[in-house]
Amino acid sequence: MLATRGLTWRIGEVAIVDSVYLDLAPGEFLGVIGPNGAGKTSLFNLITGLRRPTDGRVLLDGEDVTELPTHKRARLGLGRTFQASSVFGSLTVRENVRLAVQAHRGGSMKLWRRAAADREVAAAADAALDRVGLHHRGTALAGTLAHGEKRKLEIALLLAGEPRVMLLDEPMAGVSAEDVPELVSVIKSLTGDSGRSVLMVEHHMDVILELADRIAVMHHGALLACDTPDTVMANATVQEAYLGESL
Amino acid sequence: MSVEPILSVENLSVRIAGLHILQGVSFDVAPTGVTVLLGRNGVGKTTTLRAIVGLTPRNGEVRGTIRMGAQSLLARPTHRLVRGGLGYVPEDRCVFAGLTVAENLRLAERRGTTPAYDKVFALFPELDRRGRQRAGSLSGGQQQMLAIGRVLLNDNRLLLVDEPTKGLAPKVVTEVAEVLERVAESVPVLLVEQNLAVVRRLAKDAVVLSAGRVAWTGNAQDLLLETALTKSLLGVGSGEVPASARSESGLRAPQSRAKDGAA
Amino acid sequence: MNTVILLTLTGLGLAALYFLVASGLSLVFGLADVLNFAHGLFLGVGAYATWWAAGNLPGAGPDGFGFVLAVAFGVLAGTVVAVLVELVLIRPLYSRTIEQVLVTVGLSLAGVALLQATWGADARPFDRPAWTREVTSILGAKVSNALLLLIIAAVLVLGGLLAFLRFTRYGLVIRAGVENREMVTALGIDVRKAFTLVFAIGGAAAALAGALGGVYFGTVSPGQGGSLLIFAFIVVVIGGMGSVVGSAYAAVVVGLLQQFVNYYGTTGLGDLCVVGLLAVVLLLRPQGLAGKVATA
């Protein structure tokens, strides 16, 4: 589904992402762990095209997308969330999702139609809001949402684009402990049915262990290991390098 | 603790852009030795240090009390706090890349005091030798030495040090830890650190943050010995605390990397 | 050959004016992130204060030492206005960049109008020393002394600024602040003092440009700053925000390009070429030639 081949990003001498080979099978949930500064977010930026790699390729369905701009990759089915919530703060929650739906379905370049009149977009947006449990907040301005709700809204934006590969960048960051289980079940529900692949960076080990089919460990920009949770946890190198050095 | 703390934080809350990052954090920093601030990524360790030194961004909001001795630190501008003896070594070192090493040091000098160049150069002979080199061309470890050296030029009542070993090679991690150990002999340090081996070597007291609150305080060595506690508080995954954290000379890191793990 | 030398020197004279305005703009933007549309006002204040002093200030006059005093008064006035602007209008909006831009936009409109209200909209003849109206022969080209004065002044200012940035403590603070403002405060330095200082320096340099520009053109008018400001902006962007040396190089390139093309092409074509150059530079390298890129 998604693959990186020797993906590398250097700033000067320092390799922020260092020759990463990743393969994500259809329907697979791959967790990415690693200490702060290991290059996980940078890896996401390279995969989504927000940054250009110094070296290496990104493949989507076997097709080389390394040179494609972000929006073209998104149209090929690559969706992502951001570490720091990024929703459209001055729009209402519902408008946020409608924008995402409309972006996915096409027809955004229509200057002379009433956006609100498109029932199909509205229905799809409401469905996405329902799925993350934000329906009751539809008329609130997204900028005024609580943090946990923003996280959910972000996932709704992602869902609206019906991506085939989803990149989740620390979806639990800043979410209070009480809200974690709910968010976990939302994420779980996204993946069960659809054959959708997920790449998720997360620091909550319990969350990773619950969701991930495989775990990739990053350290100093390089991929240290990528295997089933049990194997990774038992792997001496990983134990020593990642768990021993970092919390 | 019967000794008067050098710094006491009470009920500290920080909101940044609507995000409630710290939700009522209270702890004391002992007047000697290293107090380490622990917790998983993203629990607010850096935010805590930055709030203490007054660097919360404009869209942030800080509540609570922070005192050093009898003096309240909140709402005082950063440069005053620093001049009052609060040394701050930020995350990612933040040396001025375009300035030379000597200029970086010169910037930290203060009027009315004699900068302790002999002390700094005794700790870091390298900084003396590389005085004319641009700081941006230093290695990560050297930059970290410069960042610490900059702060040590002046007398401090307390040092705040944020992840000094982040992204450094194993050998350099050991060097940085050695330096911090020597520094802590004369000035108390509040340290944010992810490397458990370094924590093991340096820390006397520990404060563990979890989801914006203090989850545990007490003796750092006790904490590290309690495997179950460490695991639940710090989220060190299944399995026990690695051997490296327990051995005194255990500042080793992986020798080899499995790059082809995924292929 | 004479023409080439003459064009080169007039180009450099123009570059000198641009540099005097742009260096301050560039420092202010580099350190404080303020895109200062009111910078042209400092130039106007300098020009009018010099012109006023030459006629009214005791001891000052249009000639000899009196003229030096008049220029000094003009530069002082520009500096004071710049410092007041920073302290009263810019500082309360600290780090609210868009509002700061808006305030300087308002100030540029109001300030020029105030000059106009006080001294009228029309250009006033500028009393200047007799020798500045004479010409010196350089390699066969007859060059106005006012032009040479302008070039020499700009070179001195460039040297002085570089020495200041390189060898003084405040210069060090400014260079460090352009890189990472927050870290400067974390070393116990009040970086806002440096803001005021760069405004003062920028105001002084712009005021000097106003005074010497007055000598060169022979007149002062309220709108003089405005049109220069746009080319100074172009110089700042091409040279890289925050870089004095970059501004100097860019000023020379822009000044020479403008003069030569205007002469050998049609009048006005040089100005268009400069805009074209800006577009090309921005498309190829959006941060400018010596762009402000923070390293981590």
Added chain:
Amino acid sequence: MTEVKSPEVPAPPAAVPDELTPGHARWHGLRPYLPLLALVVAVILPYSTVNLPGVFEGPLNSPGTLQLLAICLVFGGLAAGYDLLFGRTGMLSFGHALFFAVGVYGTAILVTKVGLPLWQAALFTVVGGTILAALLGAVALRTVGIAFAMVTLAFAQVGAILVARNFGGLTGGEEGLTLDVSGLPSALVGVANTVNLYWLALAYLALVVFVVHRVSMSPTGRVLAGLRDDERRIGVLGLDPYRFKLVAFTLAGGLASAGGVVYSLLVGASPHVTSSELTLSLLVMVVLGGPGTRWGPVLGGILYMYLDHRLTAFGSSDAVNSLPAFLSHPLSQPLFVLGTVFILAVYFFPGGLASLRTRLHPLLTTLSRRP
């Protein structure tokens, strides 16, 4: 993680387009009809002979008053069009006046120098202005933030240079150009027909407001609002930010050149319309009125031009002249007063005129609660 810090303009204070916010229930019934009401009042205004001393010099239907009102209306429309960029998409363009100037000079040159009939001249001008906006936008939008502001400012300067240099005697240089009335329909010529120009200006304003409103309610408008909040996110949703910004830039440019056509008929062409002062004034109008709102920029533009014209008269009035010189001179300078008002507004009314209602609301409730 290393961020390359490039100088960027943060998005302008994001006001919420009122059509996207939950409405105020009490006004809901009446509100849709208010603009219509205002339009009707504006249309029948020239039939009124009311004299408003101090506000206008002559009665409402006098040619002088009507011309002033027409200029105000044109600028109301111009500001509304500019807000499509600044308030609704978050683009800080300093070159918008260029497209207005293209409209003004294009009409004047095509009518006077080329001798085209007005409708053809207007058509060519608006089409040309739109194409020019598309071309310049295509270049300028390769940059973002401060760099974009600078490039647009520089492009606008090109306009000023071209007009000032008077290539081929086309622009009349500093003198400007007056329209050759022989080529114009008689209904638009002569003092007595000022009322027709007034209606034309009103139609222009209505057109711009309608277009801007319609566009901001459209799917594209939704994307523009998204761009204002977070451009990167728009890219991740699968939309090309560049295309949408270019569309907004082109459309706004076209609307501005249409405004120029009307202005040309009203006043003729003078180099003032190419000055950087005018482009800065547009920003002042929008910020004074309230960026991103439907009526804020319109009101801002109207008020600005009104003050700009009336303050001159006010400045030479006896009341001001009797003041000491240090007061009367600055007060006779419209731009001084406007600039100062603008600075105060930035400090004290960040949301502009449009935010007055919400800001006054608590005050009014407190006042009315008093015994």
